[in-house]
Amino acid sequence: MSKEKFDYFIKGEKGKYEVVIGLEVHAQVLSKSKLFSGSSTKFGADPNNQVSLIDSAFPGMLPVINEECVKQAVRTGLGLNAKINNYSVFDRKNYFYADLPQGYQISQYKNPIVGEGKVLLDMPYGSKEIGIERLHLEQDAGKSIHDMDPSNTYVDLNRSGIALMEIVSKPDLRSPDEVNAYIKKLRSIMRYLGTCDGNMQEGSLRADVNVSVRKEGDKNFGTRCEIKNVNSIKFMQMAIEYEAARQVELIENGKEIDQETRLFDTKKNETRSMRSKEDAHDYRYFPDPDLLPLKLEQKLIDDLKKSLPELPDKKKERFIKEYELNAYEANVLVSEKEISDYYEEVAKFSDKKLAATWMMGDLFAMLNDKGLDISKSPISAKHFAELIKSIKSGEISGRIAKEVFEIMVESGDNPKKIIESKGMKQQSDPKELEKMINEILSKNKDKVDQYKAGKEKLFGFFVGQVMKLSGGKANPQLTNEILKKLLKG
């Protein structure tokens, strides 16, 4: 693969502008219960059915930290190659809102549980490292529903108190494509770790996007705007493009950029000012006196480190070595844990190269077509391996294999059974083939003479006749060999 050059700049009248992007990703921690209460975190329950007295902030209720959420944050930190802080503090972030029962969010401000780390992105122009500033644990708020009643707002507290990890990147991203790659990589790492399901439709992964622009070559950052709570990669990319263009236009017209918080309107595809720096909330952070500082023993961190699964970067290296895949193939096959598991199971019992080609070709096309995840594939890894084996051994031809594949998708049957019952096995017995070919040659003596006289194009005709007679099952390679031998004689 030829290496492309990075080329994402906003072209203004007065020059090219580089876009600088930093993300604050809010990832919902995969845990059975909430960060400070025993309520369930299951998605999709009826409103206010997963709310404890703590989540709804009744008088005298106290938070108690959920150890599993702490472990999940540590695992994620380790997956991001980050420093795990043995000492961290939960703070109160104070503000009033109807879906914030306590009147404050418990978060981590000065002392987060995870410090600096990094994430590697594979871009067409090479690999790029994105710095992680920090990761901290915090509570999610409830949900205000404004459109159920013309004059009242309804509040659903099911989400209130669910654990979130806020993962703050350094301002190292430079294009919407890098944002796409970064979010996908984060998501992949967390899914490998089992710390976040990464389900953006259900709001498990959302981001605040910080955007600024500067003239190409400038060392200093421009004034940034923060676009709040964007919940899909596509919207993030659209918001960045719009926002960068807006900022460039302001600069080119000699205007100042206000540091402010903005909203992305997905219907109009534009960002709008939400509040300026002057109106910014004073959250009056202070350490939550209901919770003691979180002290992690090094042993716990070490044990969690030892029990981490193999992560995408490592797995990619191994796939290249062990399965002789190229970087592109390895990248695709490790992008999701389920895909890599599927591939390894197939490769274990069949040909590793052929398995990769068929997975990335026919299997992915079919899944994509049906809108299915690999975990819901109608073809099991075991059956898929059988199919690859049959192709490799020459039992069936590539063309027949495509037919078998189609039948497997429909029926979910074992390919062996399909090949058997439909008689799709390739004719690979040389004696049988020779018999068949001799029969054809004796029936077409005139064509044989023409061939021998130099009309070698007729070779294709003989092959076609063999295929016709065998019902497409004659081994093409063997057919060629035998034909050549007999036509010489």
Next chain:
Amino acid sequence: MADITNQSLNEIIENVKTKKVSSTDLTKAYIKNIESAKKLNAFVTTTFDQALDKAKQFDNKPNFDQLLPGIPLAVKDLFCTENTKTTAGSNILNNFIPSYESTVTKNLWNNGSFLLGKLNCDEFAMGSSNETSHYGNVINPVGDQLVPGGSSGGSSSALAADLTPATIGTDTGGSIRQPASFTGTVGLKPTYGLCSRWGIVAFASSLDQAGPMTKTIKDCAIMLESMSGFDDKDSTSISKKKEQYSKNLKDNIKGLKIGIPKEYRVDNMPKEIDELWEKGKKILKDLGAQLIDISLPHTKYALPTYYIVAPAEASSNLARYDGVRYGYRSKQGKDLIEMYEKTRSEGFGDEVKRRILIGTYVLSSGYYDAYYLKAQKVRQLIKKDFDDSFTKIDAILTPSTPSSAFKIGEKTNDPVSMYLNDIFTVPANLAGLPALSMPAGVDKKGYPLGLQLIGKVLDEQKILNIGYAFEKNCGFKNEIKKWWS
């Protein structure tokens, strides 16, 4: 039988155990007292029917092995009680009925007692005279026009007036010890974390601690034993073995070293307080204790530190009272913000508003470092003062309050002079130490005065022992005439 209600809790328990009195008769006697003491305004809510049911249940199937067999108890209205209105002395909770029971009260009930009613207190425990309650001020049984102290003023009044055999309060800066001192009773603020805060309406989380209020030291030990204990629902609860404070109570204090901190002799302190302190020292010395002069140099910063830390935490703790989910909600207000404003303006009283404003201010960006952060640093210094002293001594003796009970209305327009009432009590809260106020004498007017014993972390037994020995030799007797009935 003579009036059982003027006996100590310990005596009453003995009488129940020996079947000299049934739980039902005991409960009826207190109900009678309470009904004739409405003037004191000590109760916000009474639960007589429920109490009589429980008493009857006990009498039908008595279990005399419990610490508090068949004992009716009234508690401060800051403890959430299942199915019984809990107001925290505030209008904003005037209709709040918890579906849960605080750990501390649950512990009391599990030891055989039951609820007699909920006692008046300063609104959200913010006050030193019980004058900030939405439910009116409480009268001190010592005298018609006197405050009972605060914030556990309903508790001290009810206890001194024989409306409950013992009670519990909460102490954030002196709210158990000061009212105990004002009413000639015993009040203990335990080590921070000894009693669970779960289910107690929060004022300042890092300082709040529940504790017993009783007529005698022995009663105090019984109550502490009943109410304390580790609770995994409170992250600041201390995990330790349960102690048998009453069984282990000893009056031999020979050889104990008692620290006398020079910083507790404050300007303009009434001579009577000084004399009381001298009297206390003499009694302990005569009992064989050794008096040692100590210095707690940062004591003078304790009150300003307290009045930054406590309001800061309160401003955040009280944010949940917004009219959205429970409690009072103003009928006015066109939108969410207006609803908040009206609800909180109408729901909170002036003192609570004052502290929310102070707390919001000291936490604001630009002021945080100068106030809150600095206060937390000073707090560490105050704690260190104690830690250093406790390497040489067993306990510290100080006056409980700078004066005896004052008149209703005397200080309501002067918050600073009101705050000065807490000057001897706040250091123990800031340092998380156990501190006991015990009656020690009366002033010229005949109003009770208390002395305070401050102990090491989790050294409740020792200060109870010192108090026990002191009590036996002090000769204090609370002479309260039941002028109200």
